[in-house]
Amino acid sequence: MSITPSSDYIIPKLKAETIVSLIKKGVRASGRGLEDFRELGIVTNYIPNADGSAFVKLGNTQVIAGVKLELGTPYPDTPNEGAIVVSAEFVPTASPLFEPGPPDENAIELARVIDRSLREIKAIDLGKLVLIPGKRVWVVWIDIYVLDHDGNLIDASSIATLAALLTARVPKAEVEGEEIRVDKSEYTGPLPMNRKVVTVTIGKIDKIMLVDPDIEEETVLDTKLVIAVSDDERIAGLQKSGMGALDKNEVLKMTELAMKKGKEIIEVVEKSIETSTREASAEQATRKLREDSEDTGMKGENEEETSQ
Secondary structure (H helix, E strand, C coil), rough: CCCCEEECCCCCCHHHHHHHHHCCCCCCCCCCCCCCCEEEEEECCCHHHHHHHEEEECCCCCEEEEEEEEEEECCCCCCCCCCEEEEEECCCHHHCCCCCCCCHHHHHHHHHHHHHHHCCCCCCCCCHHHHCCCCCEEEEEEEEEEEEEECCHHHHHHHHHHHHHHCCEEEEEEECCCCCEEEEEEEEECCCCCCEEEEEEEEEEEEEEEECCCHHCCCCEEEEEEEEEEEECEEEEEEEEECCCCEEEEEHHHHHHHHHHHHHHHHHHHHHHHHHHHHHHHHHHHHHHHHHHHHHHHHHHHHHHHHC
């Protein structure tokens, strides 16, 4: 069941004034610089039964993204491409403001921003996900679950989605005429990707801009702009919220900042995946050595018993 916010987060007026006052002085209550993200932790392959998954902790915001590939039919306007479906759910323990119910505009907005950031720039090579042209393709299901809400859900979800996609694998499928047999115990390779995309959320108070606002900072922002950027320095999407205005120079400055921070975040995701891959390989090698040692020991015992 989808879980959606019932109301806005509220903080005392005095605390809000203190947060704004500090930001205008170039500092933040958390001690971060205006252009600093909160501490970022990534765990890949978090869900064993998914084709790709990742757990992300951005400050105290926690999100899981799972990727599943299933057979489906292509969209009529793209018969020779696979499909993407993104959904988002906020679990009850994520915030005291969340209540059971159908997705409201917040959950829908999050899913749509992630969807557009991937779709418009063709981050996934959907042309390689066709099994029977015009009839059967792989559908990439991306499910996002917010576990703890402490602000900037979109960036946390975007990072988790990228990490999940980069670790996702395509199940083995054999096509015989109009029939397709899928063997999910085997994989043909990684999910084909054209680009790596993340979002960078930048808030504005008066003329001051700050990256990765936490939940308390979000309550005092005049406006914020979510900018999706790729590893080849392209803009994959923009999403503005809040009543405040942005002039041309501010948008250009925010875009430049997003490009810089997006590159840093993508590098963190790549290093996290490399580390996880090395650790998994080392664990597998250790397990094989242990099994070989046990087999050798058992063989020696059997030979000794035979000789006696």
